[in-house]
Amino acid sequence: MKTVLITGCSSGYGLATARHFHDLGWNVVATMRQPRPELLPTSERMRVTALDVTQPDSIAAALGAVGPVDVLVNNAGIGVVGAFEATPLALAREIFETNTFGVMAMMQAVIPQFRERRAGVIVNVTSSTTLASFPLAGVYTASKTAVEGLTGSVAHELAAFGIRVKLVQPGYGPSTRFAENGGARMRGLIPPAYQPFADPIFTAFAHPGPVTTEADVAQAVWDAANDTTERLHIAAGADAVALARALGRP
Numbered sequence: 001m002k003t004v005l006i007t008g009c010s011s012g013y014g015l016a017t018a019r020h021f022h023d024l025g026w027n028v029v030a031t032m033r034q035p036r037p038e039l040l041p042t043s044e045r046m047r048v049t050a051l052d053v054t055q056p057d058s059i060a061a062a063l064g065a066v067g068p069v070d071v072l073v074n075n076a077g078i079g080v081v082g083a084f085e086a087t088p089l090a091l092a093r094e095i096f097e098t099n100t101f102g103v104m105a106m107m108q109a110v111i112p113q114f115r116e117r118r119a120g121v122i123v124n125v126t127s128s129t130t131l132a133s134f135p136l137a138g139v140y141t142a143s144k145t146a147v148e149g150l151t152g153s154v155a156h157e158l159a160a161f162g163i164r165v166k167l168v169q170p171g172y173g174p175s176t177r178f179a180e181n182g183g184a185r186m187r188g189l190i191p192p193a194y195q196p197f198a199d200p201i202f203t204a205f206a207h208p209g210p211v212t213t214e215a216d217v218a219q220a221v222w223d224a225a226n227d228t229t230e231r232l233h234i235a236a237g238a239d240a241v242a243l244a245r246a247l248g249r250p
Contacts (some may be wrong), residue, residue, distance in 0.1 A: 001025040001045075004225065005069045007053055007106060008076030012037060013125065016214035017073060017221045023027050024222065029066045031076075053102030059109050071121045071225045072110045074103045082189020083198075084138040092139045099143035105151065111158065120164040123224045124132060124151045125217070128171040128240040130246060135201060135239075136190075155232055166224035167233050171212035171240030172203070212237025 004021050008014035009030035020028040022041055030040055031051035040046050051062040053076050063069075078098045079089065103124055114120030129141040130148050148167060155165035190198045220236035227234070235244040 001027055002070040003066075003068070003070040004073060005029040005031065005063075005066065005110075006073040006075055007031050007051060007102075009048070010034070010039065011171070012102040013214055013221075014073075014075040015039060015215040016143045017075065018046070020215075020222055021225075024164065029062075029069065031062060031162065048178035049095070053106055054097045056105065059105055063109055065080070068113055069110065070119070071123065072224070073123045073125065073221055074106050074220075075125045076102060076124070076138075079145075080140050080189070081136050082139075083136060083194045086189045086191050086194070087139050089123065092142075095139050096143050096146070098228070099132045099140070100146045100150075101195060103147050107154065107199065114163045115161045120162075121166065121225050122147075122151075122154075122158075122181075122219055123168055124169065125168045125189060125221065126151075128169050128212075128243055130170060130239070131235075131240065131243040136198060152232060159230075162226070165232075166227065168217065168220045168224050169233060169235050169240050169244070170217045170220070171210075171237035171243070172205070172208055172213040173237065174208060174215070208239075210238035210242065212240055 004026055005016055005020050009018045010032040018028050018040055022043065022045055029047050029049055031049050033050065033052045035048045035050050037048040040048060047066060049062050049066060050058065052058040060085045074079040076098060078095050080095055107122055124147050126147050129137050130145050142230045149165050151165055158165055216237040218235050224234050233249055235241045
């Protein structure tokens with residue numbers, strides 16, 4: 001029976017993905033900064049573990065406690081919306097610490113065990129903002145685009161060791177806690193001069209067309225973890241799939 005470790009399982013895509021893998025018979029290590037076991041099924045195959053991807057000691061402790069894993073899903077992330085001009089560089093660094101450097105740290109932590117076993121899968125969850133430019137999401141998009149470049153390069157390096165590396169690109173998911181999680185960080189990021197530009201965008205967000213559900217992402221991560229082809233990108237959600245097809249991706 002295989003074991004998957006998923007970061008960022010306290011809500012949204014991570015929580016749905018942990019439940020999905022458990023329902024399909026896998027051992028699941030669901031990690032979050034502040035463990036809340038009550039969110040997930042009580043089961044021998046479900047383990048909820050503390051892990052902060054920005055803290056090396058936390059990563060080492062978590063991996064040391066859970067033992068070998070077969071699949072790593074890098075899902076933990078911070079969302080932020082705002083005018084780039086008004087986004088402090090300190091906040092940009094905070095976003096990158098979780099969304100980019102946290103992914104790097106987790107990958108470097110599991111690659112040695114995967115390489116020694118000559119098996120393993122890494123699934124990095126990014127965003128459809130990497131497929132098409134969206135306004136008021138510059139720093140967030142930059143953090144996710146960096147992960148996409150890293151993933152593509154590392155996929156070549158690790159293929160020789162039997163390790164597969166995949167990208168899942170979710171579309172807009174209004175059911176997630178994106179705004180709630182980033183709320184405090186986003187205060188003041190829309191200066192008055194930008195308000196006339198931002199208002200119609202926020203109105204569109206409130207009345208979207210096809211969107212991405214948590215179930216869409218959970219299924220896409222499952223597909224990525226079990227895909228034995230050389231395919232790198234997997235779009236998740238009707239809107240992300242439409243964008244990918246417009247770019248000529250399957």
